[in-house]
Amino acid sequence: MSQTQFVLSVPPPSWTDGEEFRIHCGISDGLIRNVEPVGSQFLAHARRKLNNHSFSEDDRIQEEATTEQTEEIISEDSEEETPELLNRDPKDWKEQDHYAVLGLSKYRWKATDEQIKQAHRRKVLKHHPDKKASSGNTNDDAFFKCIQKAHEILSDPVKRRQFDSVDEAIDDSLPSTKVKGDFFEIYGPIFEREARFSNKTPVPMLGDTNTSKLEVEAFYDFWYNFDSWRSFEYLDKDDTDSTDNRDDKRYIERKNKAERAKHKKEDNIRLRKIIDQALSLDPRIQRFKQEEKAAKEAKKKEKEEAAKRAEEATRKAAEEEKQKKEMAEAEAKQKQAEEKKEKAAKKKAIRNERKNIKTHIKDYNYFYPDNETPPVDVIDIQLSELDSLFENLSLEDLQNVRKQLDSVKDRYSAKKVLIEEAKRLVSAGTLSADSIKHFSPGI
């Protein structure tokens, strides 16, 4: 794209001087389409859209986020350089506080690589021998050497760790158990301080009274299995490079190694002690223990109560069962009595009806003409046949027969009623035709 395309002209002659702008019309409404959710630009778009930011707003926020980080590094100015510091002998660099030399003593192990780099540059610019020479101060490069040594150690991750391991400016001590005050205020910073030696990150922190039991347990679990990178090479009394003799070198190396191991062991014991002490003093652990105890007791109590309740329930159930049984028995008895009564009444009724029918037959003179006396054997047969008839008739049938006999006027129709009844029973098969002679339909 050539530059000439981007050239703008002067306003037309018709333009009135006072005016700055004229707005004619708005742009056409957008067309809704689906953006493909791919690419890094889309993620930026999603961020804008999710937060409902316009392009400039989003840019500003992103910019603020990035500048915040850089500002912090640049802002801090060099610390005051004390005369003792400036007059240090570069030869005893082992006793030198490298952070103080670079003006980072308030950061110490927290200083970032970027901070160290910048601090070094700042110091070099200030203390470079060439610069001093120009101001008439010749050949005084002692402090510059200190700076270089400090940078050498702090910019090398291995050497820096060795120095950090034995940084004397940081208190290693353990507070007395008798110290009064808030547990978290005393031990929080201690754990924060010790956390720097952890190989694993992030390191769980002490937290506060409200930290959950799970987290507290994870905390102590982590610290009891603490994996420390702290090492003690920096405390070596002799350097292996100080001699050319191989045997001497080996001897020194062995001595150093033993010394380091001793230091390391001591350090582990120290850390262990801190954790033990913290654990024993931790109000949360005490609370958890109490809570656990309370919970246990509550559980026990509940269990007992539950047992009691269960017993009660079984007793109650048994009682109820008994009651039910009794009630059922009484009911059955009553029912039986009623049935008996009913049966007796029925029997009585049947007897009555039979008697009635027999009197009817007697009234009709055993179906003989009124003036004749029926022979005794006929009466016998008739009565025995009637009995076998009655045997097979229910109360209702008997009542029915009796009613019919009540209503009939003469002995023929009365006999017919009985014959009909016998016929019905014979055809129903309840009565054998042979047992009925007198009242058989054949007659």
Next chain:
Amino acid sequence: MPSATDSKPVIIGLRIGQSYSSIAIINKDGRAGCIANEDGERQIPTMVAFSGEEELTGTQARVQLLSNAKNTITQFRNFIGKSYEECKSIANIGTAQLVDKDGQAAYKVEFKEEETIVTVQEVCTKYITSLKESAENFLGQPVTGTVLAVPTYFTEQQKNSLKIATEKAGLKVLQLINEPSAAALAYELGYISGQKLMTANEYDDRVDVIVDLGSDSLDVSVMSVRSGMYTILGTTHDPDLGGAAFDELLAKHFANEFKRKTKIDITDNKRALVKLRNAVEITKKTLSSNSTAPCSVESLAEGIDFHGNINRTRFEIMANKLFSKNLEIISEALKKNDLEPQSIDEVILVGGASRIPKLQSKIREMFVNPSTLIRQDFEPEEVVAYGCAFQGSLLSNFADKIINDSINTSITSTPHLLKSIGIVNDKQEFITLIPENTPLPVRRKFTFTNYLENQKEIYITVWEGIHQHQEEEKKVEEGKNDEKDEGGEDIKLPQRPINIPDKLLAEMVLKDLPEKLINELKIDIIIEVDIHSKCIITAKEISSDKKLEIEIDGKTK
């Protein structure tokens, strides 16, 4: 608790094709590459087979295809999430039988001497599991997630079903992306800075055409790219064109030759046809690099071997009809979006069949504009998987929630600028600042300058533009014979279409500017449009900090 020892998440890009699939990863040097499976194949056949006691996938399934056709499942990808009714008419004949299982498409196979019914989803799970294992074997560490490519014609249901199948295979699906977007992304990110070919302007506005000539279909997608944001304007899908159509042609040709030689007709011999088709696929691939290619099948029919040869010209003549059909689909896709071949900035070739040299040259002829790039630098079969791998590496730095939220349709559906916005310069030419189809919100900055010495005032007119094509130069590509050589140097190349402004939005005058020589004055013009079509235009002279800002509401008429 996450610790520092946790290694970086391993995310693979997966493309499950109808015939072949590929797995892509991002190497240490930031390049994408496909990894080979245990059999050394980078193109892994999309096949699952049940053979006796064993489940076979990929290359191994293909090897035993002939001997165990009825227990081999092929071409299953497009059936996922579909009902039996939808699939039965297009099911592949000769391989495992498609059956109905509760309305869903499933396959009936014999496994461990029992008849088993497996749903398409289960088949996919088995296949993806094997791909995952291949990737883990290659990388030597577990794969944590994947980005999958899906065709644009997949329904929501199909996408869901595929997602479930993948998660069942033990792979977390970070995202499903459309195949054309993946291809475009691969070309966007595939070039390490410096190697990247220059595109239209600093804001990287392009119109891409992605031609995906897969094994079973031709998909042409038109996509607008605006500052790294992709919008698919339209897709044309033709299930009849594709690599298989070419195979069919070659198979027919060789079947005829066999008949002529031996008097044996194999057109009804399914087994012979499967054998021939397998052989012909290789012949076709060879033809793309060599001028002649052999085709030999052992014991094609009745124990007679077949050996044949075909040269490229012969093949091109045979396939001429298919080529022109392919081109028709492409121009149809363009027409749907009111685009001319001249206004396309990039043509991306995807799919194995796009390797055919004649097709490539035909496409080149179609997009005559010399500034149109035909992109085929990456393996066309693998480029989609590359895109997925790139997307995966972008996503690996983000939390799950952001990804889930951002894939939400409420985020993807965005207003796009209907017409381009621009400024008319001193020669009364319209300069597009923001082209149409740019997703909103958008902000762009351009630097303008003066054309007179000591120019005290500067006049800015902001227009909304519309495409006006130059009609008379359109006939260039018509009337060209396919047989002619492509040495068309004498053809007059058409101009890129010029935008002619349509609607005047605003006029601005920036006054009391410092006195400068010609082209010395620097005026920044920033145009910002928010999603409600509200437009803020800021003009600022850099050295004196003189500024004029106006706001055009979308509602103003």
